[in-house]
Amino acid sequence: MKIFGAEQERTLGSLYGAExxxxxxxxxxxxxxxxxxxxxxLSLALDEGKEGISRPRRVLFDQGLCKLPHPxxxxxxxxxxxxxxxxxxxxxxxxxxTAMSLGIHNTVAxxxxxxxxxxQKKRFLPALLSGxxxxxxxxxxxxxxxxxxxxxxxxxREGRHYVIEGSxxxxxxxxxxxxxxxxAATGDGHGAFLVEGTNPGLKVGKxxxxxxxxxxxxxxxxxxxxxxxxxxxxxxxxGAGFEQAKQLLDxxxxxxxxxxxxxxxxxxxxxxxxxxxxxxxxxxxxxxQLTREKVAxxxxxxxxxxLLCMHAARLKESGKPYSSEAAQGKVxxxxxxxxxxxxxxxxxxxxxxxxADVHRxxxxxxxLTIGEGASEVLRLLIASQELEKEP
Amino acid sequence: xxxxxxxxxxxxxxxxxxxxSGHPVLKGAATKMSAFDMNGVEEAVKLKEKNGGTVIVxxxxxxxxxxxxxxxxxxxxxxxxxxxxxxxxxxxxxxxAYCLAQAIKRIGAVDLVVSSEGASDxxxxxxxxxxxxxxxxxxxxxxxxxETDGVKVxxxxxxxxxxxxxxxxxxxxxxxxxEANVPRYPTLLQVxxxxxxxxxxxxxxxxxGPDYPDTGTVVxxxxxxxxxxxxxxxxxTPEEAARKLAGALKQEGVL
Numbered sequence: 055m056k057i058f059g060a061e062q063e064r065t066l067g068s069l070y071g072a073e074x075x076x077x078x079x080x081x082x083x084x085x086x087x088x089x090x091x092x093x094x095x096l097s098l099a100l101d102e103g104k105e106g107i108s109r110p111r112r113v114l115f116d117q118g119l120c121k122l123p124h125p126x127x128x129x130x131x132x133x134x135x136x137x138x139x140x141x142x143x144x145x146x147x148x149x150x151x152t153a154m155s156l157g158i159h160n161t162v163a164x165x166x167x168x169x170x171x172x173x174q175k176k177r178f179l180p181a182l183l184s185g186x187x188x189x190x191x192x193x194x195x196x197x198x199x200x201x202x203x204x205x206x207x208x209x210x211r212e213g214r215h216y217v218i219e220g221s222x223x224x225x226x227x228x229x230x231x232x233x234x235x236x237x238a239a240t241g242d243g244h245g246a247f248l249v250e251g252t253n254p255g256l257k258v259g260k261x262x263x264x265x266x267x268x269x270x271x272x273x274x275x276x277x278x279x280x281x282x283x284x285x286x287x288x289x290x291x292x293g294a295g296f297e298q299a300k301q302l303l304d305x306x307x308x309x310x311x312x313x314x315x316x317x318x319x320x321x322x323x324x325x326x327x328x329x330x331x332x333x334x335x336x337x338x339x340x341x342x343q344l345t346r347e348k349v350a351x352x353x354x355x356x357x358x359x360x361l362l363c364m365h366a367a368r369l370k371e372s373g374k375p376y377s378s379e380a381a382q383g384k385v386x387x388x389x390x391x392x393x394x395x396x397x398x399x400x401x402x403x404x405x406x407x408x409x410a411d412v413h414r415x416x417x418x419x420x421x422l423t424i425g426e427g428a429s430e431v432l433r434l435l436i437a438s439q440e441l442e443k444e445p
Numbered sequence: 446x447x448x449x450x451x452x453x454x455x456x457x458x459x460x461x462x463x464x465x466s467g468h469p470v471l472k473g474a475a476t477k478m479s480a481f482d483m484n485g486v487e488e489a490v491k492l493k494e495k496n497g498g499t500v501i502v503x504x505x506x507x508x509x510x511x512x513x514x515x516x517x518x519x520x521x522x523x524x525x526x527x528x529x530x531x532x533x534x535x536x537x538x539x540x541x542a543y544c545l546a547q548a549i550k551r552i553g554a555v556d557l558v559v560s561s562e563g564a565s566d567x568x569x570x571x572x573x574x575x576x577x578x579x580x581x582x583x584x585x586x587x588x589x590x591x592e593t594d595g596v597k598v599x600x601x602x603x604x605x606x607x608x609x610x611x612x613x614x615x616x617x618x619x620x621x622x623x624e625a626n627v628p629r630y631p632t633l634l635q636v637x638x639x640x641x642x643x644x645x646x647x648x649x650x651x652x653x654g655p656d657y658p659d660t661g662t663v664v665x666x667x668x669x670x671x672x673x674x675x676x677x678x679x680x681x682t683p684e685e686a687a688r689k690l691a692g693a694l695k696q697e698g699v700l
Contacts, residue, residue: 056460077640080515084636092630118633131634 055323057094057144058086061357069136069364078137081122085141088117089148097149100270101414107270108230110152114145115185120160124167128179135305136367139312143360146316150418151270153316157309158226161302162189162235165246169290169298178233178248190231191306192222192276193299199224200431202237203296207278209238209245216240216288218247218255218281224425228274229258236278237295244295247287255281267417300377303426305370307380310426311363311387314419315356318391321415322352325398328405339401348397355390362386378439381432384422389429391419446498446556446595446615449549450489451573452517454510455479455566463669471667478513481561483520483628488591488621489559490521490629496595498556499523503548505541507531511644518639519631525642526552530649537662542575547652549580557598558618562587573620583613589624 062082066075092113099105114120123138124130145153163182166174181187198204207220218238225234234249234256249256259275290298326349329340339345363383369376395416399406406412423429457475464470478486489500502517504510505528514525528544530536536544549555558580560573577584588600588611598617602609603624631639679689694700 077637080512080519080640081633081636084516084519084631085633088630116632117630122633131637133637 055147055320056086057089057147058082062140062143065360065364066137066140069368070134078133078140081133081137082141082144085117085119086144088113089144093145093148093152098411098414100149100151101410103269105270107152107155107272110149111155111188112185114152114156119145120156120163120185121183123160124163124179124183128167128175129183130167130179134367134371135308136364136371139308139363139367142309143312143316143319146313147320148316149270150313150317150415151268153313154268154310154421155227155271157306157313158191159189159231160309161191161306162233164305165191165235165289165298165302166248168301169246169294171286173286174248174289182233187232188227188230189233189235190225190227190276191302192225192228192234192236194222194224196221196223196275200428202299203244205237205239205244207236207238209240209247211240211285212282214285215282216245216247216285218249218278218283220278222276222278224262224273225276226271226273228276229261229272234276235289236276236281237299238278240292240295243293244299245292246289246295246298247283248289249278249281249283249287253281253283255279266420267414268421269414269417304377304380306426307384307432308363308366308370310422311359311380311384314387314391314422315360315363317415317419318352318356318359318387318394321391321395321398321412321419322349322356324412324415325352325401325406328402345401348401352394352397355386355394359383359387359390378436381427381435384427385429385432385436388419388422392416392423395419446492446496446593447501447552447554448489448492448498449501449503449552449555449558450482450485450517450522451545451558451560451576452482452486452502452504452513453479453564453572454504454506454513455482455564458566467669467671469667469669476509476512478516479561480565481563481623482513482517482565483561484621484623484625485559485561486517486520486522487626487628489557491626492557492559492591492593493521493523496593501526501552501555503545503552504528505530505536505544505548505649507535514644515636515639516631518642519636520629521631521635522639525644526647527644528647528649528652534649536649537660538569538571539575539658539660539662542572543579543656543658544649544652545572546576546579547654548647549576551647551652556595556615557593558582558616559591560618560620562620562622570620573618577618580616580618583617585611585613585617585619588619588621591619591621591625 063079066078093110096105096110121130122133123135126132166178193202195205209216209218232251236247236249257277262273329345332339366376366379366383402412454476457477460475462470493500500522502514502522502525504514528548563570574584585600587602589603590601592599597612597614599612679686
């Protein structure tokens with residue numbers, strides 16, 4: 055499958071105009087060559103645990119994928135967020151686990167870029183954007199996920215330090231990360247803290263190996279016991295942590311939605327190729343009316359998902375509110391990707407059910423209807439914003 | 446040292462489709478830098494990195510060739526010259542080589558011209574040698590290793606299990622094979638910077654002198670080769686069919 059093709063080029067043209075689209079197309083075309091040659095061929099082995107994620111992640115760090123949306127002043131490229139989101143679609147098509155690991159990592163870079171002090175930006179951003187340091191986003195807890203405000207982890211001030219106590223769950227990049235963005239309740243709200251992976255008070259639990267999908271990315275519990283961090287580890291102001299998390303997740307939901315667009319495209323392409331070649335009842339499988347319904351649905355939902363996520367991205371770029379649109383894009387993209395991948399398994403029949411190269415796409419997509427805001431909670435968010443509107 | 450690398454914008458064969466009559470649909474077909482030219486660019490950039498100097502990307506083609514030029518620039522080209530020729534004015538290999546040679550003369554002090562072994566779409570493999578002829582320079586073909594001390598160029602050619610080492614004084618023209626190197630992937634930053642670099646456009650008409658060769662070679666037709674298959678079906682039990690298949694393969698000389 056051509057990872058960057060005419061469809062993505064047209065999307066860029068319609069959103070950014072011909073001149074800018076030419077520049078961005080060149081970037082994404084170049085990235086797609088690396089994805090097709092160096093990442094996609096590893097994807098099955100990554101799912102099967104025969105290949106480690108650090109190799110494809112290093113390739114994409116070296117390419118500069120994580121630099122795209124960040125300020126040039128700190129080693130970024132100042133490329134519009136939507137172009138980065140499209141790049142993450144391509145990465146998702148090449149390998150979902152690698153894309154997700156990098157997407158989460160870049161959410162932490164986004165946090166430093168948006169809320170960090172000049173010293174924090176100088177200290178962490180260049181290393182995060184080049185991949186010299188890997189980051190993890192630690193918000194979810196064993197008993198709080200989408201209801202993040204109910205977190206039990208605390209950060210108590212002790213002189214010129216904070217002492218963090220608690221536990222974080224389902225943390226992507228845990229165990230590999232050099233830097234953890236840990237959210238904790240402070241006296242009058244929440245705070246976000248940059249905690250080094252080498253901090254003796256931070257311990258990583260056993261990797262959660264029984265995951266359904268996204269098997270190459272590392273997921274584990276992170277325990278914080280008497281985890282003492284200097285006061286300048288606090289990102290922004292004390293009490294602002296929950297608002298920061300909300301803003302970061304709005305962005306991240308667009309990225310997760312686009313990764314799912316990439317996953318759906320691969321599953322759809324594989325099923326389509328099979329349906330065109332499979333003979334039955336004197337016809338091709340692709341000639342059957344019920345197959346065509348699946349094909350049409352997959353095409354519609356994949357394109358609609360991309361456009362809704364990109365609409366949210368463009369709103370973000372122009373400084374307008376985009377929280378609801380990001381949630382809508384994520385719900386549509388993740389749920390429709392799961393439907394498309396399920397249809398792909400159905401079309402491939404026994405081969406779909408027994409081949410990891412087919413069903414891993416469904417397993418990968420399935421996570422993202424839960425992570426970064428479960429579909430149910432995002433629907434509540436969307437509905438509450440709709441109900442606030444004047445009729 | 447100043448190195449000119451010859452680059453062609455070729456049809457992206459991975460995206461090429463044939464129409465009902467078996468003719469490739471060339472109008473509007475996707476293009477990219479010829480795959481073999483990536484080896485040429487890589488070699489030129491490696492030589493620049495080792496010896497200093499510049500790499501000038503030179504191409505002849507229509508406006509779509511800008512894409513190939515930018516790909517070469519992202520890999521490390523210093524500057525670019527685009528001999529602009531619309532499809533109607535596109536010359537054959539000899540005319541192309543003449544125009545490229547004229548453009549190289551205009552560039553001035555050039556120490557080395559690097560080409561690839563051929564274009565990935567037409568694979569004529571003539572232009573490098575012809576450019577050398579028009580410039581009256583020594584030519585070394587099919588190099589798998591290229592080294593220079595700034596005075597001469599030393600190349601290795603692989604010849605059916607043996608290696609032949611050739612030297613030529615500079616300036617010279619060298620064509621490299623794809624075994625010569627592994628082309629680098631430009632980073633996204635390099636792609637972005639390359640997209641902003643100026644490209645010098647040279648209209649093809651401005652290069653054609655009275656000595657412009659008119660060989661009159663024209664492409665009469667391009668069609669997809671049809672592969673004929675024997676479509677033999679071996680029946681019987683799996684063991685019998687396998688025996689028959691093995692026998693047939695032996696008869697064909699495959700086994």
